[in-house]
Amino acid sequence: xxxxxxxxxxxxxxxxxxEHDGRVLxxxxxxxxxxxxxxxxxxxxxxxxxPTVDEVLAMGIPWDQVGRAQFDxxxxxxxxxxxxxxxxxxxxWALKDDLISDNSVHPVAREAIYRSVHRLVSKVxxxxxxxxxxxxxxxxxxxxxxWTLPGGYMDHNEHPKTGCVRETKEELxxxxxxxxxxxxxxxxxxxxxxxxxxxxxxxxxxNGDLDTLTVQTEEIAEVQWFDLNEARTIAVSHFDREALQSx
Numbered sequence: 001x002x003x004x005x006x007x008x009x010x011x012x013x014x015x016x017x018x019e020h021d022g023r024v025l026x027x028x029x030x031x032x033x034x035x036x037x038x039x040x041x042x043x044x045x046x047x048x049x050x051p052t053v054d055e056v057l058a059m060g061i062p063w064d065q066v067g068r069a070q071f072d073x074x075x076x077x078x079x080x081x082x083x084x085x086x087x088x089x090x091x092x093w094a095l096k097d098d099l100i101s102d103n104s105v106h107p108v109a110r111e112a113i114y115r116s117v118h119r120l121v122s123k124v125x126x127x128x129x130x131x132x133x134x135x136x137x138x139x140x141x142x143x144x145x146x147w148t149l150p151g152g153y154m155d156h157n158e159h160p161k162t163g164c165v166r167e168t169k170e171e172l173x174x175x176x177x178x179x180x181x182x183x184x185x186x187x188x189x190x191x192x193x194x195x196x197x198x199x200x201x202x203x204x205x206x207n208g209d210l211d212t213l214t215v216q217t218e219e220i221a222e223v224q225w226f227d228l229n230e231a232r233t234i235a236v237s238h239f240d241r242e243a244l245q246s247x
Contacts (some may be wrong), residue, residue, distance in 0.1 A: 010029070010047075011047075011049060011076075011078065011106055011108060012049075012052045012078075013077070013078055013079065014052065014053065014078070014079040014080075014081065015049065015050035015051060015052055015078065015079075015080055015081070015108065015109075016050060016051055016052065016053055016056050016063070016080075016081045016083050017050055017080050017081065017082050017083065017109075017112045017116070018050075018051075018056065018061070018063055018083050018084070018085045019082075019083075019084070019085075019096065019116070020084065020085050020087070020089055020090055020093070021089055022095060022096050022097075023089065023090050023091065023093035023094065023095060023096065024050075024093055024094045024095075024096045024099065024109075024113065025050070025051060025056070025061070025085070025090070025093050025094070026048045026049065026050065026051075026093070026094045026099075026105070026109065027048070027049060027050070027051045027055055028046060028047070028048060028049075029046060029047050029049075031051060031052065031054075031055040031058070033051065033055075033059070034090070034092055034093045034094065035048045035094070036094050036098070037094055037098045037099050037102035037104070037105050038098075038102050038104070039098045039100075039101045039102055040101050040102070041101075041102045041103055041104055042103050043103065043104075044103060044104055045104050046104060047104060047105075047106050048102070048104050048105045048106065048109070049105070049106040049108065049109050050080065050106075050108060050109045050112060053081070056083075061085050061087060062085070062086040062087070063083040063084060063085045063086060064083060064084050064086065065081055065082070065083050066082050066083060066084050067081070067082035067189070067194060068080070068081055068082065068192075068194070069082065069112075069115065069192060069193055069194025070192045070193070070194075071108060071111050071112075071115075071193070073107055073108065073111065078108050080108065080112050080194070082112075082116070082194065096113050096116075099113050100113065100114070115193060115194050115195050116194075116196075118187075118196050118197070118198045119153065119195060119196070119197045119198070120153070120154040120160070120163075120197075120198050120199075120200070121151060121152065121153055121154065121197060121198070121199040121200070121239065122151050122152070122154050122158075122160040122161075122162075122163030122164040122167065122199070122200050122201075122202075123148075123149045123150065123151025123152075123164055123167075123199060123200070123201040123202075123239065123240070123243065124149060124150055124151055124164040124165075124167075124168055124176065124178070124201065124202045124203065124204050125149055125201060125202070125203050125204070125243055125244065125247065126149075126150065126168070126174075126176060126204045126205070126206050127203065127204070127205055127206075127247070128205065128206060128207045128225065129205075129207055130225075131227070131228060132225040132226060132227055132228070132231075133149075133225070133226055133228060133231045133244065133247075134149075134150070134206070134223060134224075134225055135147040135148060135149060135150075135223070135224060135226055135231060135234075135235075136148060136149075136150060136171065136172070136215075136220040136221075136222070136223045136224075137220065137221045137222050137223075137224075138219070138220065138221070139217070139218060139219050139220060139221045140218070140219060143236055143237060146234075146236045146237075147224075147226070147231075147234050147235065147236075148235070148236070148237050148240055149201065149235075149237075149240045149243065149244075150164070150167060150168045150171050150172060151163070151164050151167045151168070151201070152167045152171075160183060160200035160202075161178060161181070161183075161200075161202065163200075164178075164200070164201075164202055165178070168204075170216060171215070171216050171219055171220050172213045172214070172215055172216070172220070172223060173213055173214025173215065173216075174206065174208075174213055176204040176206060177204060178202045178203065178204050179202075179203045179204055179205055180202065180203050183200040183201050183202045184199075184200075184201045184242060184243040184246050185198065185199070185200055185201075186198070186199045186201070186238065186239045186242045186243070187199075188238055188239075190238075197239075199239035199242075199243075201239060201240075201242075201243035203247075210223055210224070210225070228244065228247055231244055232244045232245065
């Protein structure tokens with residue numbers, strides 16, 4: 001089955017995202033490939049897209065499925081099977097970074113590449129001498145209304161150690177010093193969109209008074225100390241739960 005009325009933009013309802021060390025298999029409108037994108041191309045010179053299962057089979061490429069995602073693009077639901085090709089490194093395939101700026105590459109292929117990039121999060125477990133951990137009740141984002149550890153998305157070209165220190169300063173007005181260089185690293189895909197999140201959670205010690213904090217109220221509604229067992233119970237983030245279990 002295919003989506004679309006314009007024959008230049010018709011697209012299968014299920015395709016395969018084969019990637020090997022930064023190289024991606026693309027085909028033309030008839031399923032022949034490999035095809036190469038032209039970064040910066042703004043004109044439509046025929047559609048380049050991800051292949052179907054049958055088209056990969058016709059090319060004799062063995063592969064293992066390692067994931068599955070669904071994209072809803074303008075009301076059209078497309079399934080993308082993520083696969084690893086069991087072949088030598090395909091230097092003649094498209095470089096994944098070249099897909100983004102070529103208008104002839106179908107949006108499904110560009111979306112698959114965009115979603116295959118890890119989202120990086122840096123967090124911190126701030127503990128006191130009473131064996132309590134500091135948590136904030138979130139005002140926005142995925143966990144609005146729930147208690148989480150301080151932290152957030154890392155900036156581009158930012159080390160995770162720097163990221164959690166920066167986020168704690170922004171959210172709580174608190175300058176912290178990390179007590180270790182070995183974070184709890186956790187990775188997970190949470191939705192059918194297939195986006196992978198990776199979290200780096202460090203530790204710090206602070207014995208100050210909560211009244212001295214300058215809380216960014218549009219992001220954090222309130223902060224509170226919790227005993228470790230209670231913190232593990234109320235934590236809704238998979239990353240927070242994994243990190244708290246390490247203490």
